[in-house]
Amino acid sequence: MKHSRRVFLEAGLVLPAVLNSVTELAAAQTPVTAPSKDSSFDPWVEIHRENLRHNVQEISRRVSFRPILAVIKNNGYGTGVANIAQLLEPQSEIFGFAVVKFHEAVSLRDAGIRKPILLLGPFDEQNLADAVARDILPMVYTPLGPALDRIAARTQKPVPLHICIDTGIGRVGVPYHQAARLVRDLASRKPARIAGTMMTFTEDPDFDKEQLRRFNEICSSLEKEGIALGKKHAASSFALFQHPDAFFDIVRPGMAIYGIYSENEFRHTSVLDLRPAISLKARVIYVKKLRKGDSAGYNRAYMAKDDVWVATLPVGHADGWPRTAAKGAKVRINGDLYPVIASVSASHCIVEIGSEEKVKIGDTANFFDSQPGSRPEDVSESCGASVYDLTMHLNPLLPRRIL
Numbered sequence: 256m257k258h259s260r261r262v263f264l265e266a267g268l269v270l271p272a273v274l275n276s277v278t279e280l281a282a283a284q285t286p287v288t289a290p291s292k293d294s295s296f297d298p299w300v301e302i303h304r305e306n307l308r309h310n311v312q313e314i315s316r317r318v319s320f321r322p323i324l325a326v327i328k329n330n331g332y333g334t335g336v337a338n339i340a341q342l343l344e345p346q347s348e349i350f351g352f353a354v355v356k357f358h359e360a361v362s363l364r365d366a367g368i369r370k371p372i373l374l375l376g377p378f379d380e381q382n383l384a385d386a387v388a389r390d391i392l393p394m395v396y397t398p399l400g401p402a403l404d405r406i407a408a409r410t411q412k413p414v415p416l417h418i419c420i421d422t423g424i425g426r427v428g429v430p431y432h433q434a435a436r437l438v439r440d441l442a443s444r445k446p447a448r449i450a451g452t453m454m455t456f457t458e459d460p461d462f463d464k465e466q467l468r469r470f471n472e473i474c475s476s477l478e479k480e481g482i483a484l485g486k487k488h489a490a491s492s493f494a495l496f497q498h499p500d501a502f503f504d505i506v507r508p509g510m511a512i513y514g515i516y517s518e519n520e521f522r523h524t525s526v527l528d529l530r531p532a533i534s535l536k537a538r539v540i541y542v543k544k545l546r547k548g549d550s551a552g553y554n555r556a557y558m559a560k561d562d563v564w565v566a567t568l569p570v571g572h573a574d575g576w577p578r579t580a581a582k583g584a585k586v587r588i589n590g591d592l593y594p595v596i597a598s599v600s601a602s603h604c605i606v607e608i609g610s611e612e613k614v615k616i617g618d619t620a621n622f623f624d625s626q627p628g629s630r631p632e633d634v635s636e637s638c639g640a641s642v643y644d645l646t647m648h649l650n651p652l653l654p655r656r657i658l
């Protein structure tokens with residue numbers, strides 16, 4: 256008898272209680288073979304290389320082959336920041352990467368990424384010096400000129416940067432009506448190299464037009480003064496669909512690269528054919544029949560109206576599966592979709608299988624994948640969780656498998 260996890264899993268069919276102590280059981284058997292990845296009960300995230308490649312090509316076609324600054328913030332939207340950069344870097348359509356956290360930018364260089372990295376997030380002077388040393392471009396919107404002079408005096412190197420103008424989002428960026436002064440100051444400093452100028456839309460279709468007008472106005476007045484603003488950029492995934500007049504020199508999408516429509520209504524247009532490149536999967540750990548009147552979940556959130564089979568899955572909100580999934584999301588097992596019932600707890604959820612025992616322990620459950628009906632947008636539509644939450648909240652500790 257081979258002592259693989261799959262064997263223990265089969266034993267679990269007969270002795271379900273043993274399943275809760277797989278490690279102890281493994282320890283009791285000698286010799287123990289290393290658990291194969293395929294039989295682990297831990298949930299995992301899959302990243303689909305081919306779909307990523309397809310999405311990048313689709314975006315490139317849509318933007319008439321302008322370069323793509325890929326937003327890979329928040330752990331690469333769940334894929335793993337270094338994983339995604341390594342997968343995307345060889346594609347010629349990819350100009351570079353944008354992240355928010357300083358440590359993400361540093362980790363990309365440590366992972367050997369060579370294309371430009373734009374740091375959208377905050378930094379202090381020491382971070383800035385470290386960023387410059389690693390060829391990481393800071394996004395600037397405060398009077399940093401004196402710090403740039405000090406750093407350049409030490410390194411004798413120019414400091415390339417992008418300027419962020421706030422045209423109405425009110426988050427980061429120099430307010431558009433004060434931008435000219437900052438840009439003139441930076442442009443006048445010897446070490447500063449304005450490599451780019453950017454803005455972010457609020458994604459309110461009417462107000463976006465006003466934001467674009469403000470951005471165009473400030474940029475053209477500065478350019479008339481002879482100030483070079485570098486590559487201008489504004490287009491996130493939303494703008495890829497809505498604002499072709501804002502594609503500028505490079506585009507800056509995140510979600511579309513991962514093959515997910517940021518707004519459900521975009522699915523029903525033919526603007527971009529996006530194929531999800533992220534899936535969340537796990538194996539069924541337990542199957543049982545509830546009798547009529549039995550309950551499931553904390554606070555007895557679910558009551559069986561009739562005898563019914565249910566399956567327990569080892570995925571909960573601590574893994575990134577939203578609590579709201581219990582309000583209508585479905586999980587695909589063996590090709591069929593089953594509703595999440597009761598409540599999503601930290602490490603588990605339960606799906607209703609029906610009157611027949613159609614699934615068994617060890618079957619693969621797809622929480623979201625690239626198939627119609629179980630795409631992230633389908634989960635989002637069914638239970639109200641945003642596709643950004645579904646991807647970005649994936650626990651960074653879950654194993655990532657690149658297919």
Ligand SMILES: Cc1ncc(COP(=O)(O)O)c(C=O)c1O
Pocket residue numbers: 326375455490491492493507508509510511517
């Ligand atoms: C400044 C900035 N640009 C671009 C993006 C990409 O947005 P999306 O994932 O909607 O394409 C983001 C993400 O929120 C962002 O913060």
